[in-house]
Amino acid sequence: MNIWIIMGFELRRQLRSRTLLLNMFLLPLVLIFLLGASLSGVVGVQGADEIKPVRVAIVNSGGGGAEASAILTAFLESAEVKGLIIPVKTESREAAESGLRTSKYAYGVIVPPGFDQEVQSGKKANLEFILGRSHDDNRVAGTAFDNLLMELNYKQAAAVTLGPQALTATTAPAGKPGVVLGDLNNGGKTYSAAQFYAASMLLMFLMYSGLTVTASLFNDKENHTLFRIHSMPVKDSHLFIGKMLGVGLVSILQCLTIILLSDWLFGVYWGNRPGLLLLFCLLMIAASMTLGVLICLFSRTSATATNIISVLTIVMTFVSGGMAPLPDSWVNSAGAFTLNHWVQQAVIRMMLHSGLEQLLPNLWVMCFISVALFAAVIVSYRKVGYRG
Amino acid sequence: MALAVLSDVVKRYDGKLIVDHVNFNIQEGEIFGLLGPNGAGKSTTISMICGLLQADSGDIIIDGLSVRERPLEVKKRIGLVPQELALYENMTASDNVSFFGRLYGLRGQLLKERTWEALEFTGLSDRAKDKPSTFSGGMKRRLNIACAIMHRPRLIIMDEPTVGIDPQSRNHILESVKALNKMGSSVIYTSHYMEEVAAICDRVAIMDQGHIIACGTENELRERVAHEEKIVVKAAGITPALVNELGQHPRINRVEAVQDAIELYLPSSQSALQDILFIFSKHEGVIASLNIEEPDLETLFLSLTGRTLRD
Numbered sequence: 208m209n210i211w212i213i214m215g216f217e218l219r220r221q222l223r224s225r226t227l228l229l230n231m232f233l234l235p236l237v238l239i240f241l242l243g244a245s246l247s248g249v250v251g252v253q254g255a256d257e258i259k260p261v262r263v264a265i266v267n268s269g270g271g272g273a274e275a276s277a278i279l280t281a282f283l284e285s286a287e288v289k290g291l292i293i294p295v296k297t298e299s300r301e302a303a304e305s306g307l308r309t310s311k312y313a314y315g316v317i318v319p320p321g322f323d324q325e326v327q328s329g330k331k332a333n334l335e336f337i338l339g340r341s342h343d344d345n346r347v348a349g350t351a352f353d354n355l356l357m358e359l360n361y362k363q364a365a366a367v368t369l370g371p372q373a374l375t376a377t378t379a380p381a382g383k384p385g386v387v388l389g390d391l392n393n394g395g396k397t398y399s400a401a402q403f404y405a406a407s408m409l410l411m412f413l414m415y416s417g418l419t420v421t422a423s424l425f426n427d428k429e430n431h432t433l434f435r436i437h438s439m440p441v442k443d444s445h446l447f448i449g450k451m452l453g454v455g456l457v458s459i460l461q462c463l464t465i466i467l468l469s470d471w472l473f474g475v476y477w478g479n480r481p482g483l484l485l486l487f488c489l490l491m492i493a494a495s496m497t498l499g500v501l502i503c504l505f506s507r508t509s510a511t512a513t514n515i516i517s518v519l520t521i522v523m524t525f526v527s528g529g530m531a532p533l534p535d536s537w538v539n540s541a542g543a544f545t546l547n548h549w550v551q552q553a554v555i556r557m558m559l560h561s562g563l564e565q566l567l568p569n570l571w572v573m574c575f576i577s578v579a580l581f582a583a584v585i586v587s588y589r590k591v592g593y594r595g
Numbered sequence: 596m597a598l599a600v601l602s603d604v605v606k607r608y609d610g611k612l613i614v615d616h617v618n619f620n621i622q623e624g625e626i627f628g629l630l631g632p633n634g635a636g637k638s639t640t641i642s643m644i645c646g647l648l649q650a651d652s653g654d655i656i657i658d659g660l661s662v663r664e665r666p667l668e669v670k671k672r673i674g675l676v677p678q679e680l681a682l683y684e685n686m687t688a689s690d691n692v693s694f695f696g697r698l699y700g701l702r703g704q705l706l707k708e709r710t711w712e713a714l715e716f717t718g719l720s721d722r723a724k725d726k727p728s729t730f731s732g733g734m735k736r737r738l739n740i741a742c743a744i745m746h747r748p749r750l751i752i753m754d755e756p757t758v759g760i761d762p763q764s765r766n767h768i769l770e771s772v773k774a775l776n777k778m779g780s781s782v783i784y785t786s787h788y789m790e791e792v793a794a795i796c797d798r799v800a801i802m803d804q805g806h807i808i809a810c811g812t813e814n815e816l817r818e819r820v821a822h823e824e825k826i827v828v829k830a831a832g833i834t835p836a837l838v839n840e841l842g843q844h845p846r847i848n849r850v851e852a853v854q855d856a857i858e859l860y861l862p863s864s865q866s867a868l869q870d871i872l873f874i875f876s877k878h879e880g881v882i883a884s885l886n887i888e889e890p891d892l893e894t895l896f897l898s899l900t901g902r903t904l905r906d
Contacts, residue, residue: 212697223685435681435742438645439698440670 209441210449217423217453227419231461235412239469242408243401246531261344262293264303264312264337269320276318278326282355291351307337313344316352326359329367398558405475406554407529409465410547413491414520416458417499421516423454424500424593425509433593447593451496458492478557483566490573491550497580498546504584504591523547549573598623598750598781599644604653606639613639615805616653621750621783626776628796629785630892636805637785638678641754644783645675658749671699674748674780676740678755682727688714689723692741699746713745716774718767733764740768744775751775752783757791769795789892801896808899816895823848825894826859826868829883830875833857837878844870849897855883860894 221227265283267276283294295312297303306312315337325332336352338345427433427450436446466484469475477484499516506512524530526538527547542548553569599621606614614636621627629637642648644655646666655662657669682691693710701709714720717737727735736756744751753772757765772795776782786792792799793813800810809816833852841859842850846867851858861867864887875882 209698212694216694219690220683220686430683431677431679431681432683434647434677434679435675435695436698437647438670438673438675438677439695440667440700441698442667 213449214452242404264297264315313339314348417495420499421512625797628792628799631802635802674743676753709745713741717741831881
């Protein structure tokens with residue numbers, strides 16, 4: 208029962224401190240806003256430019272325009288290609304070249320006579336591409352026709368090896384497109400600066416829960432209230448656990464506030480796994496608090512413990528790439544030894560809708576770290592104790 | 596009937612003997628004074644009685660329970676007023692009292708009543724919603740007491756509760772101690788102010804360098820030094836030669852020079868008064884006043900240790 212009394216009192220005591228409220232609840236939101244707004248070019252992948260459809264001059268040198276090649280026609284009418292290529296029937300190579308020079312067309316394709324028959328019989332078949340003036344348009348059209356060539360090569364290989372009847376077997380089943388437009392990073396969303404710094408600041412401030420623990424433990428020593436409580440019918444362990452739970456609850460409130468308000472105020476998207484996100488945050492709080500307690504138990508003064516935790520928090524945030532994404536280097540490798548690294552990576556992956564299999568390794572590492580630190584606290588507490 | 600019994604209690608720190616085979620007992624309903632200079636071992640003794648420190652040897656029994664064997668049960672019966680203020684500065688006076696009350700097991704209406712009662716008793720009920728950070732030193736001391744008495748303990752331990760406060764608050768606290776005693780609590784009152792202990796305590800133990808050097812009622816202790824009188828002479832022109840000659844007088848036991856006065860300890864003032872006046876006259880000392888004082892606890896401490904309580 209005393210555990211809950213001490214926990215409740217600790218919670219009220221913490222929430223009555225204006226400095227603490229400002230530092231724990233307001234400062235992270237201000238930082239997320241400032242960093243997210245000002246460093247939007249530093250992190251994340253810029254939104255891809257919209258791909259404009261390319262006007263392509265199609266010349267059937269055997270006559271009959273584009274329709275002369277059924278393969279090409281089918282390709283150009285497929286749903287995926289329609290949005291990228293606008294085919295324009297052109298009478299001659301000269302007309303196409305003239306149109307390319309005047310930017311009437313952006314790309315040209317010359318279809319030789321008997322193209323389809325040669326493909327189907329497995330003979331050598333050529334398509335001629337004429338580049339236009341725009342590099343981007345050339346790339347878009349080139350990529351689209353590369354896909355056609357790859358498919359044709361595949362079909363030809365099948366026809367040469369298995370005979371012309373194999374061509375029907377290699378055709379994609381109806382209703383299932385041969386090409387699927389996918390999204391990068393599984394979820395197809397790239398993370399924004401606001402998301403990156405929201406995750407980074409959330410973790411940095413959760414690490415500060417170690418600082419809150421230290422302040423709380425030393426405060427009772429310096430106020431002599433610890434001495435008074437020890438003269439009361441309260442078990443030492445109950446006092447310690449009660450205080451930890453009180454500070455832990457404040458950190459959970461802080462975590463929820465940062466997540467919900469950053470979502471509401473700045474539109475930060477935290478991903479599609481809120482439960483897992485909270486679990487990671489809880490593990491981060493547990494690890495930070497136990498680290499804080501360890502430092503506190505072995506520090507003589509509040510100032511020493513506070514300085515150690517502050518420096519550790521800043522260093523861990525930086526080394527884990529929380530200030531800005533780090534290039535591959537030894538600093539980046541060292542990030543693997545920080546608490547932030549594992550949770551930040553997981554949070555970013557959740558924002559990008561990564562699969563569970565990509566998140567579980569981080570979860571196991573954090574569980575291991577938390578359990579190891581917790582065990583260290585129990586051993587240390589038994590040796591050192593918490594006394595006034 | 597003894598409420599607290601200390602038998603052969605010993606405590607060492609880093610091999611140094613801080614409390615050396617201390618024996619005393621506190622009777623039900625009495626105010627027991629523990630008098631001694633700073634570093635005498637009073638606070639260590641108090642800490643052992645409260646179960647904050649474990650004695651290296653010996654036994655402490657409170658209300659029939661051993662502190663060593665049943666510390667939590669003993670703690671329920673004790674209210675400790677620590678020497679240092681032990682308060683949460685950013686919580687209100689009432690929050691402070693009720694939090695400590697809850698830890699003593701008080702709940703609901705009873706907790707509310709006792710919180711109010713403790714604040715009323717210490718004269719702080721009108722400041723119940725204010726934070727201690729806005730209080731004067733004396734008010735904080737009184738709140739420090741309120742936090743220790745709301746559960747109506749059988750034994751209240753006050754460790755130098757009047758250090759550093761104004762005379763008005765000191766009087767209030769001394770009156771509070773008497774009132775608490777009348778309400779049924781036994782009190783252990785430690786101080787190095789001899790006057791306080793003499794004013795409120797039924798019995799006194801004098802402690803020095805970890806030992807109890809004397810224990811009894813004030814009258815019993817005075818009788819131990821009844822063979823010695825103290826003459827305080829306030830005078831101008833006190834010289835080392837004057838002090839020296841007084842010290843060599845065969846009927847004077849000791850001489851203490853205190854600022855513009857000389858304190859003389861001797862078996863009988865009448866037998867040497869004439870000589871004392873003569874020596875002052877010889878050294879041209881101008882006497883402003885001369886008082887013959889009855890022996891007090893300070894005299895006793897001096898006679899037993901050769902030092903004053905404030906040394």
